[in-house]
Amino acid sequence: MKYMLLIYSNPESWAGLSHDQRMGLGRGHGALNDSLIASGHHVASAGLADPINTKTVRIRDGVVATTDGPYIESKEHLAGFYVVECANMDEAVAICAQIPDAAYNFCEVRPLGEIPALSD
Structure with missing residues (x-):
């Protein structure tokens, strides 16, 4: 089953990170991405x-109307995502716990729904 791992951030927590912490997040994502590719997830x-x-x-x-910025009024915003193939929710949660941002903000695991075939 496929799962979407949503990564949330906010400007205050990002501003509070040192240059080294920000670089560490980037390196952490690179390592996690490489690991997920190698494992087939x-x-x-x-x-x-x-x-x-946004x-x-x-x-x-x-009538199409657009507004600037995300719809929800919140400090947190969606900062990125992974889509992974996992055997079950527990495996997806274990992978999500490896996302570097989880140590500073939060991440969310959501199963991807199947789109039913449309027929007449």
Whole structure:
């Protein structure tokens, strides 16, 4: 089964990190990514750009409206993700616990849903 491991951050915790801690996070992600590829768990991974570059899109009465920034008003923002193939939730949680950011903020494990085949 595939799981999405969501990585959350916030500007205050990021600002509180030293240069060495930030570099350590980057090295930690590189090592985790390499390990997931080697073990066959890796499906996809990426960091996300700063939330200031986000657009929220809504369609109301056929009209597309966009606003700057993420929809939710919160200190935390989605900073990146991994998609992994695991035998079960316990295995996905064990991998998620290896994400360096979990030591500073939090990460979330979500099973990916199957899209049912559409038929007439």
